[in-house]
Amino acid sequence: MKKNKNFSKLQKTFQNRTIAIFLISLFIVAIFAVRLIWLYNSEYRVRAAEQRQKTIEIPAHRGNILDSNGNILAESVKVNVLYYIPEKISQQQRDVLINGLSRILNINTDEINEIINSDSTVRIADGLKKKQVDEIKELKLNCLSISVENKRYYPGSPSLSYILGFVDKDSDGMYGVEKYYNEDLKGKPGLNIFSGTREGNPIAFEKNKKLNAVEGKNIKLNIDENINVIVANVAKEAYEKYQPKSLSIIVSEPKTNKIVAMENFPRYDSNNPRQGRTKEESNELETLSEDEKVEKYYDIWRNIAISDTYEPGSVFKLITTAIALEENTANEKSIYKCEGIYTDIPGVKIKCIRWYDPHGDQTVEEALANSCNPAYVRIAQDIGYAKFYEYIKSFGFGEVTGIDINGEAKGIIPKSAESINSTQLATMSYGHGIAVTPIQMITAANAIVNGGYIIEPKVVKEIEGKEDKEGPAVKRQVISEETSKRMLALLANNVENGAASGVKSSNYKVGGKSGTTIKIEDGKYTSEKVVASFYSTFPIDNPKYSVLVVVDEPQGSNSGNAVSGSISKEINNQIVKYKNLEDHSYTAGEIEESTVPDLIGLSLKNAVKLLEKNDLKANIVNTSLSDSIIITNQSIEAGTKVEKNSTVDLKADDSGTSLIKVPDLIGMSKSEVNIEVGSLDIEIKNKGNIEEGKVSKTIPEYNEFIEPGSKLEVIYESD
CATH class of the missing domain: 3.30.10.20 (Trypsin Inhibitor V; Chain A)
Incomplete structure (x- = not known):
């Protein structure tokens, strides 16, 4: 009995202890559970998740670039891109590859072998059509890979390449509008943020989120693609005809200085910017080292219309004339004498284009129409050093115009009025001894015809989502509206009665000024190498468009009137037709015609006499002072009927040998x-x-x- 009591007591004690241990254990488990729950919701959990966090960038769609009419000039498109991935292939596979690519992509065998022998991945072609993609897949070659990629595409390229520029492999703008407005065009990439396994699979987590990409803004330009096509086609023909070193054309609206068209030749293709502009240049690139190629690319991509300088020649006489009228140091009827050669500056001879038959006494109106250098030397001397320098600065020379494209040059002018000597003042009066960019020259010339206002040239019209309430960016007024009106009359007279007859039309009134700059080579001026330029504006009573043509080292005819004037006339005529600007009330009067004689092989003296006999004028660019030099080229073909008193531009052999x-x-x-x-x-x-x-x-x-x-x-x- 006693044993049973002891056992019962022992059993009860054991049960109590078991219960106590269980309760204690349960309490400890509860503490750990609470602790785990706390940890699960604590920063440690967040940190652990963040360690597994992955971020993928979502590319933004780059904005389109449009012309003033809404036509797409640049867009981002999805394209099929074919790559070759190096690997060992059998002879049978090699044959399949060669035959397949040759048939599908029209690639020659040598190029395919070069691709096959490459040690790195080769981008073979892009822009593959669906049929080509299907045919390539049917080849069943693991060494070929097709991917779908974003690509910037320029539908009209190579036209407008120097305006648009291009983008790099990361879709960042390089040159042109693409670079200048890169931040607006590129948008902001989105982000896909999530926690993932080692394999990259998403794990549900409240911190997961997706930030959508912000699309780039569309940009509309002042460029009119239709006008630019006109310019590009005319420029291409001229480049092939005259075979110059380079050619640059700008079309603008003089009252706003909006850039309507711009082309340079030779030109690159924005869709393939690392390809040579000519066959010779492509061959040259193949021989260059990588560093040399980079330097060459910079040369190819440089926009000569804003980055290269030249001596503007007689087009600059517009500036000198405007200064004289504004300062009242001369008027249209002021008399200046031409004796053929100006010799008043010791050791300096300044020749008139008609040194062989001097103009004699002439008015300012006649001197501008005759493009007489000696007269302009005297006009500048009357203006004076200080005023002349003050005005060339005010006209914007020696500073950037502010055009919205990168890479603009300032040009070269004297440092101060005090630094100008008598020879420099004399030569600057007719556009020598000063270096300007084409965009500077057209901006200054536009001020002469728009009421006197220097206006910042503008390529972009509007950016999506932004309002431009400012209008034209007027920097300053450099001459009065009255002087501007007087200059318009002088420009019209240049075309009707002067050496700027190359743009004359019977359908509308046009004003203009030609320029022919003899270039310096080895420290000496040589008439074999010139810059031929022409500025024109129309309709002259209310200028809506202005055109500047600059041709560097044309072959054959070499005067500004014959070369750049003829280019400008063709552009002007087509713009007038496109914009319905014909002046039906304008009549050029009864036209009397003369037949142009054959002048090639004659001495200058005899050629001039023959032209005068036929009621025609001669214009010649030459460094020689002999009238025995032999005519080697005439701007108007023999036998052509032209209006009486028209100018025939001549080119002669400087040697003076009578052939x-x-x-x-x-x-x-x-x-x-x-x-x-x-x-x-x-x-x-x-x-x-x-x-x-x-x-x-x-x-x-x-x-x-x-x-x-x-x-x-x-x-x-x-x-």
């Missing part, structure tokens, strides 16, 4: 030949049936040049 051009004797009898060559200093050697036959051939042949006293073999044959 004789072989006349056309084919089909003539002996007596006719004697009459034709009687006045020429050549020796005739007749062969064949001289008495009864007709000339069938001459040695040298017709149009070739021979020296005086040379023999000309004339061969006769009977019918």
